[in-house]
Amino acid sequence: ETGVTQTPRHLVMGMTNKKSLKCEQHLGHNAMYWYKQSAKKPLELMFVYNFKEQTENNSVPSRFSPECPNSSHLFLHLHTLQPEDSALYLCASSQDSSGGAHNEQFFGPGTRLTVL
Amino acid sequence: KNQVEQSPQSLIILEGKNCTLQCNYTVSPFSNLRWYKQDTGRGPVSLTIMTFSENTKSNGRYTATLDADTKQSSLHITASQLSDSASYICVVKAGTASKLTFGTGTRLQVTL
Numbered sequence: 001e002t003g004v005t006q007t008p009r010h011l012v013m014g015m016t017n018k019k020s021l022k023c024e025q026h027l028g029h030n031a032m033y034w035y036k037q038s039a040k041k042p043l044e045l046m047f048v049y050n051f052k053e054q055t056e057n058n059s060v061p062s063r064f065s066p067e068c069p070n071s072s073h074l075f076l077h078l079h080t081l082q083p084e085d086s087a088l089y090l091c092a093s094s095q096d097s098s099g100g101a102h103n104e105q106f107f108g109p110g111t112r113l114t115v116l
Numbered sequence: 117k118n119q120v121e122q123s124p125q126s127l128i129i130l131e132g133k134n135c136t137l138q139c140n141y142t143v144s145p146f147s148n149l150r151w152y153k154q155d156t157g158r159g160p161v162s163l164t165i166m167t168f169s170e171n172t173k174s175n176g177r178y179t180a181t182l183d184a185d186t187k188q189s190s191l192h193i194t195a196s197q198l199s200d201s202a203s204y205i206c207v208v209k210a211g212t213a214s215k216l217t218f219g220t221g222t223r224l225q226v227t228l
Contacts, residue, residue: 002161042120042218043160043205056215090159104150105216107159 003027004108006091012114013081021076021111023091031097032074033105034066037088049074050097081115088112118143120208120219128225133196137222139189139206151180151191152205154221160205163191196226 004025013019025032034046048056049068063085065077074091092105120141129135141149148167152160164175166182166189173180177200179192193200206219 002159004159040125040220042220045215092159104162104165107161109158112157 002106002108004091004093004106006089006108006111008111009109010112010114012116013078014116015081015083017081018077018079020078021089021091021113023074023076023108025072025074025091025093025106025108027093027106029093029095029106030071031094032068032071033092033094034074034076035090035092035107037090037110043090047076048097055097078113081113083115086113086115118208118210118217120206120217122204122206122219122222124222125220126223126225128227129196131196131198131226131228134192134194135196135224137191137193137204137206137224139191139219141187141189141206141208141217141219143187143208143210143217145211146184146187147209147211149182149189149209150207151178151189152207154203154205156202163204193224198226198228200224201226 007022031050033048036044045058046060047066052068063080067075088110090110091108094103094105123138150165151163153163154160163178164173164180168184177194182189203221203223205221208217
């Protein structure tokens with residue numbers, strides 16, 4: 001295990017539903033990330049939080065709403081999603097968001113999301 | 117535009133055989149390059165990191181090489197095992213930026 005947990009592991013939701021993804025890291029890190037992984041496409045960075053402050057929003061639609069109450073927890077609130085939002089959503093954490101050579105990102109197992 | 121291209125897209129090899137995965141990048145200025153292994157249903161796990169001054173680095177049966185002049189990296193897997201079946205993702209970091217550029221990965225299947 002990498003020290004980053006995600007729940008739920010699988011989620012099926014309708015386009016009118018509201019759901020939330022949860023990520024927790026037990027590594028004492030200060031930066032947390034949300035990524036979207038679609039088939040045959042590179043990981044897409046969605047959001048970055050550093051010391052609980054959002055430092056990056058990679059032009060993500062407003063139907064995705066992140067929340068970072070503290071350095072150990074990260075949520076992704078979902079509402080009125082589209083079928084093309086179906087993907088694996090990965091959470092990651094690192095010491096901070098500076099991206100230095102030894103500032104490795106540790107990934108959680110992901111939430112497999114299916115939007116009907 | 118920063119890009120990372122990996123080849124082949126997928127690969128099937130027999131258990132015990134060796135294989136080499138390729139990564140070409142156009143990320144500039146280069147800072148470091150990581151190879152990640154992603155098992156099905158799991159998040160990526162770092163195998164090795166290469167910085168500008170490093171040409172070769174090994175992690176058990178995994179050996180990564182880096183040619184900063186040609187902007188190419190390879191991941192060589194020796195004596196493959198069934199547990200090596202996974203996607204291998206090349207990730208490059210540019211300069212002082214925090215954003216990483218990910219490749220699409222190579223899907224490796226090791227069979228009996």
